[in-house]
Amino acid sequence: xxxxxxxxxxxxxxxxARIFTTSFExxxxxxxxxxxxITNNQQLSFNVKLLDADLHQLFPDGEITYTGTDGFETLxxxxxxxxxxxxxxxxxxxxxxxxxxx
Amino acid sequence: MSNYFxxxxxxxxxxxxxxxxxxxxxxxxxxxxxxxxxxxxxxxxQIKRGDAYPCLxxxxxKLPRLNGMETLQxxxxxxxxxxxxxxxxxxxxxxxxxxxxxxxxxEIVEKPTTYSTWQNVLSQFYxxxxx
Numbered sequence: 001x002x003x004x005x006x007x008x009x010x011x012x013x014x015x016x017a018r019i020f021t022t023s024f025e026x027x028x029x030x031x032x033x034x035x036x037x038i039t040n041n042q043q044l045s046f047n048v049k050l051l052d053a054d055l056h057q058l059f060p061d062g063e064i065t066y067t068g069t070d071g072f073e074t075l076x077x078x079x080x081x082x083x084x085x086x087x088x089x090x091x092x093x094x095x096x097x098x099x100x101x102x
Numbered sequence: 103m104s105n106y107f108x109x110x111x112x113x114x115x116x117x118x119x120x121x122x123x124x125x126x127x128x129x130x131x132x133x134x135x136x137x138x139x140x141x142x143x144x145x146x147x148q149i150k151r152g153d154a155y156p157c158l159x160x161x162x163x164k165l166p167r168l169n170g171m172e173t174l175q176x177x178x179x180x181x182x183x184x185x186x187x188x189x190x191x192x193x194x195x196x197x198x199x200x201x202x203x204x205x206x207x208x209e210i211v212e213k214p215t216t217y218s219t220w221q222n223v224l225s226q227f228y229x230x231x232x233x
Binding site: 020032036 | 140165176177179182
């Protein structure tokens with residue numbers, strides 16, 4: 001799902017949405033990302049926009065979207081191991097921003 | 103009420119002009135500038151709970167890294183930022199950008215190039231403040 005579709009989804013449904021910036025290290029380089037988190041019926045959905053064009057070969061348009069009830073669920077298998085590695089880095093950076101409740 | 107405008111602009115001259123205009127007309131607002139949309143989001147993110155958000159965000163449409171229209175979409179996605187008024191500066195007004203701004207409740211204006219057009223735009227900014 002691209003950002004435009006993602007954005008329409010937010011506008012059409014009464015859900016809570018927050019955005020934040022984060023950065024992470026991948027292949028010895030520092031990268032920036034913008035994360036949109038949507039809360040809908042206690043389910044968290046994440047859309048990650050990778051700003052640096054050299055990562056866009058791993059993810060078309062530099063976008064990663066995933067959903068989870070707590071944001072920490074294992075992603076569905078991705079065949080490209082480099083992409084998997086990138087996702088792990090991105091998710092670790094995102095998780096630092098999340099407030100977890102007991 | 104917040105006492106500042108937040109301006110995303112990569113052209114230092116334009117920032118200086120706006121600052122100078124505000125000083126000259128003794129407008130009681132501060133101007134805080136950042137050079138792209140990503141830095142604008144970072145700036146908003148570091149504002150602590152209880153501190154004021156800007157009374158107006160001004161976005162140059164063409165910015166490096168994250169342009170004005172992309173930034174606008176993100177701002178209007180966020181539950182905390184979506185109520186902050188936004189004006190987009192564009193050197194060339196295109197229909198698609200106009201429609202998007204209209205849909206998102208933002209204004210799009212042609213970027214001023216003369217003293218009098220800067221004055222007009224500046225008075226427009228002040229309709230967003232409580233002064």
